Amino acid sequence: MRNSSVMGRFATVAVVTTFLLLATTSITPTLGASLLKENSGNINQEKLAAIRELSKAAGAPQRDASINEEEICLTEGCLDAALDLLNAINMTVDPCKDFFQYSCGRWLTNNPVPPSASWWSRFNMLIYEINNVTQEILNEDPNDEDAKPINQVKDFYKSCIDIDAIEAVGLDPLVQIIEDFGGWQLVNPGVWNSTAFDWLKSAAEVRRRSLQSVIISTHVSADLKNTTKTVVYLDQPGFGLPRGVLIAPDNYTDLITTYENFIVEVATELGTSQTEAQLRTGARAIIDLEVELAKISSSDEARYDMGRIYNPYMLNEYQDITDGIDAQFSIAWKSYLDQVFSSSGVEIVESEPIVVNEVEYIRNLIPILKDAAPETVANYIVWRLVAGLVPDTNSAMRNITFKFQQALTGFNVPLTRDETCANAANAVFGMAIGVKYIEAVFDEDAKTEVNQMVENLRSIFKQMVEVADWMQNETKTAAIAKADAMRSFMAYPDWLKDKEAVEEFYEGLELGDSYFTSQLSLALYRMDKGLKGLREPTNRDEFWKFYPGVVNAAYSPELNSITFPAGILQPPFFGKLRPKSQNYGGIGVVIGHEITHGFDNRGSQFDKDGNFQNWWDNVTKVEYDRRGQCMSDQYSGFFAEAAGLHVNGDLTLGENIADNGGLRESYRAYQKYVEDNGEEGRLPGLEHLSPNQLFFIGYANIWCESMTPEELVSQLLTDPHSPAEFRVKGPVRNSADFAEAFSCPEDPDGMNPPAEDECTVCSRYCVNSSIDGSSESEQVRRPISGYD
Numbered sequence: 079m080r081n082s083s084v085m086g087r088f089a090t091v092a093v094v095t096t097f098l099l100l101a102t103t104s105i106t107p108t109l110g111a112s113l114l115k116e117n118s119g120n121i122n123q124e125k126l127a128a129i130r131e132l133s134k135a136a137g138a139p140q141r142d143a144s145i146n147e148e149e150i151c152l153t154e155g156c157l158d159a160a161l162d163l164l165n166a167i168n169m170t171v172d173p174c175k176d177f178f179q180y181s182c183g184r185w186l187t188n189n190p191v192p193p194s195a196s197w198w199s200r201f202n203m204l205i206y207e208i209n210n211v212t213q214e215i216l217n218e219d220p221n222d223e224d225a226k227p228i229n230q231v232k233d234f235y236k237s238c239i240d241i242d243a244i245e246a247v248g249l250d251p252l253v254q255i256i257e258d259f260g261g262w263q264l265v266n267p268g269v270w271n272s273t274a275f276d277w278l279k280s281a282a283e284v285r286r287r288s289l290q291s292v293i294i295s296t297h298v299s300a301d302l303k304n305t306t307k308t309v310v311y312l313d314q315p316g317f318g319l320p321r322g323v324l325i326a327p328d329n330y331t332d333l334i335t336t337y338e339n340f341i342v343e344v345a346t347e348l349g350t351s352q353t354e355a356q357l358r359t360g361a362r363a364i365i366d367l368e369v370e371l372a373k374i375s376s377s378d379e380a381r382y383d384m385g386r387i388y389n390p391y392m393l394n395e396y397q398d399i400t401d402g403i404d405a406q407f408s409i410a411w412k413s414y415l416d417q418v419f420s421s422s423g424v425e426i427v428e429s430e431p432i433v434v435n436e437v438e439y440i441r442n443l444i445p446i447l448k449d450a451a452p453e454t455v456a457n458y459i460v461w462r463l464v465a466g467l468v469p470d471t472n473s474a475m476r477n478i479t480f481k482f483q484q485a486l487t488g489f490n491v492p493l494t495r496d497e498t499c500a501n502a503a504n505a506v507f508g509m510a511i512g513v514k515y516i517e518a519v520f521d522e523d524a525k526t527e528v529n530q531m532v533e534n535l536r537s538i539f540k541q542m543v544e545v546a547d548w549m550q551n552e553t554k555t556a557a558i559a560k561a562d563a564m565r566s567f568m569a570y571p572d573w574l575k576d577k578e579a580v581e582e583f584y585e586g587l588e589l590g591d592s593y594f595t596s597q598l599s600l601a602l603y604r605m606d607k608g609l610k611g612l613r614e615p616t617n618r619d620e621f622w623k624f625y626p627g628v629v630n631a632a633y634s635p636e637l638n639s640i641t642f643p644a645g646i647l648q649p650p651f652f653g654k655l656r657p658k659s660q661n662y663g664g665i666g667v668v669i670g671h672e673i674t675h676g677f678d679n680r681g682s683q684f685d686k687d688g689n690f691q692n693w694w695d696n697v698t699k700v701e702y703d704r705r706g707q708c709m710s711d712q713y714s715g716f717f718a719e720a721a722g723l724h725v726n727g728d729l730t731l732g733e734n735i736a737d738n739g740g741l742r743e744s745y746r747a748y749q750k751y752v753e754d755n756g757e758e759g760r761l762p763g764l765e766h767l768s769p770n771q772l773f774f775i776g777y778a779n780i781w782c783e784s785m786t787p788e789e790l791v792s793q794l795l796t797d798p799h800s801p802a803e804f805r806v807k808g809p810v811r812n813s814a815d816f817a818e819a820f821s822c823p824e825d826p827d828g829m830n831p832p833a834e835d836e837c838t839v840c841s842r843y844c845v846n847s848s849i850d851g852s853s854e855s856e857q858v859r860r861p862i863s864g865y866d
């Protein structure tokens with residue numbers, strides 16, 4: 079529910095693409111030096127024996143005379159890689175038929191979704207380990223030598239795990255807040271005063287005090303046309319259910335009923351004076367209103383069109399426009415912003431430059447609000463506030479919330495309190511925890527080595543642009559300049575090593591006297607910190623979308639930057655002792671993915687300085703769009719059986735472009751490595767696989783993932799990333815390199831479709847591209863893992 083990424087030091091940016099829709103912590107790095115044929119004397123015989131055993135049991139073809147002993151790499155890194163892969167590959171599947179099942183089949187069988195999760199993957203395993211490290215850090219005694227926020231977060235964590243104290247506090251502070259909003263009729267209809275109620279002020283207060291957006295939304299972010307400056311955005315809000323569910327409620331009657339029950343149970347727990355029948359009527363009116371709002375909102379895919387969502391005005395000019403829609407229903411924009419900014423120290427002026435993202439949404443909102451019963455609007459606003467706050471209250475409310483989340487995601491037991499609290503701590507204090515995390519487990523060599531890989535990938539990307547026969551020269555030049563200008567942020571910001579800088583980053587943050595009031599105080603702190611950015615320049619040198627303990631990566635089109643937090647710089651993504659085939663199939667593809675985002679259907683609309691400005695000549699643009707359409711159609715053809723839904727090729731286009739580009743680029747970077755350094759050794763127990771084949775299996779392995787059907791539905795409706803299975807099959811089907819590495823025969827249903835096949839049109843043409851997305855969706859989802 080709460081936004082889990084850390085706000086930047088300066089103004090925040092709205093548009094960010096991540097490798098995966100998740101965010102949390104990371105793990106212990108492996109040690110090592112370069113691997114390969116340097117089989118030193120100390121071979122771990124025990125591990126080797128285990129590998130041989132596993133290899134036989136898995137039915138792997140055993141080594142024949144064609145492979146020399148010297149060709150096998152027996153370093154620790156190679157043994158670890160062999161073990162990992164042997165525990166994942168299903169040798170009985172034909173890689174040319176189903177590369178996902180081949181690469182991950184055994185892993186999937188051995189790694190069902192745990193009861194406390196809605197999916198389980200390599201990402202989750204790393205997140206779980208990082209969460210454990212985080213808990214250890216947070217359980218340490220406070221230390222005066224440390225920066226103040228490091229000690230604050232320990233206090234915060236302590237208050238979070240103290241469920242007895244939380245129980246003793248009970249619901250009183252929540253009831254107090256509801257009273258501040260004039261009461262909630264679902265609990266106490268007599269208290270609500272229709273003449274005193276101001277929907278606009280209430281919506282602004284919900285935004286300011288709980289980070290939730292309701293009916294409308296606002297935030298401060300870089301001005302997309304001039305990213306050195308920041309500006310106020312007005313936007314459509316988030317919703318309590320996925321938008322895809324709300325716009326087709328008849329298709330999801332179970333979920334709608336669960337949502338209704340959620341509202342009714344929360345009101346009941348708050349001590350309602352209403353009968354259940356009255357409560358259900360009230361809850362249904364809330365949902366009906368939310369359905370109406372969702373139906374006038376835009377889909378995420380529609381929001382990739384920057385020209386459509388970038389509508390600059392002066393505040394007073396926009397006031398005249400909306401007043402012109404209906405003279406009897408004015409939305410007083412300055413009052414709204416004054417309220418949202420009221421504790422930020424920033425004064426909004428009459429002629430404030432603003433950008434309206436969803437002009438049509440606001441145009442259509444006015445008649446809906448005008449016709450709606452004021453008490454329904456009030457009930458809805460307070461509901462969104464309450465829904466955002468109940469998870470931080472007593473066990474009864476946490477259980478009610480869990481039941482609702484369970485219906486959305488399919489997980490069976492909640493996270494432990496320790497895990498929940500480590501996540502809550504990271505949500506605000508991720509950078510402070512990162513100071514200790516880096517000290518405890520991070521290997522600085524990873525930073526150096528992966529920085530070098532970024533340069534290798536950048537150089538390959540530029541070469542691919544140079545030889546792209548479908549691009550005109552002027553556009554090639556601009557694309558190469560953009561790739562050169564792209565900034566890379568690796569592992570953690572340097573200022574984490576400076577105690578004063580860490581304190582400055584968290585300046586003004588104070589905890590409350592209970593866990594609940596601390597959460598309120600942190601929400602307000604985060605909101606105000608974002609709003610204060612309005613009078614600050616955008617700082618291009620310091621953009622960290624993630625704190626260090628996150629297993630993810632990101633591209634920011636507004637800053638033209640890529641970020642790889644420390645959490646992803648570990649196996650299976652990267653290990654300095656691991657074979658390069660695995661590092662290029664892992665973090666190499668992630669790097670290529672993020673670089674490619676700079677050129678996907680969203681990123682391509684921004685220039686090298688991150689400004690929303692066209693730099694494509696018309697001829698190249700037409701061809702680019704044609705290729706994008708091709709890929710969109712291709713992915714829309716993928717059917718996720720367990721969910722009974724197709725992939726949404728438009729929603730996922732940017733990520734798919736990035737996945738396809740990332741795989742292609744990293745494979746070439748790996749070929750360059752082999753050219754310069756010679757072929758890598760084979761892996762013990764997997765001697766029948768060439769290093770090039772291992773590259774692709776390494777790639778597929780980062781996507782070994784089990785998921786509940788409920789979560790899969792949710793992902794297909796809301797996540798710009800395709801399900802794991804198609805993140806493997808899509809790019810592989812479009813890769814001639816893959817077909818060659820595995821000598822796959824042409825097969826319309828397999829991994830090497832024929833040229834006349836639609837998908838092969840993509841494979842031939844959908845080469846150099848990539849995407850991105852912002853959007854503050856507030857569906858109740860657990861932090862996911864993966865890269866953006």
Ligand SMILES: [Zn+2]
Binds near residue numbers: 098
């Ligand atoms: Zn991405």
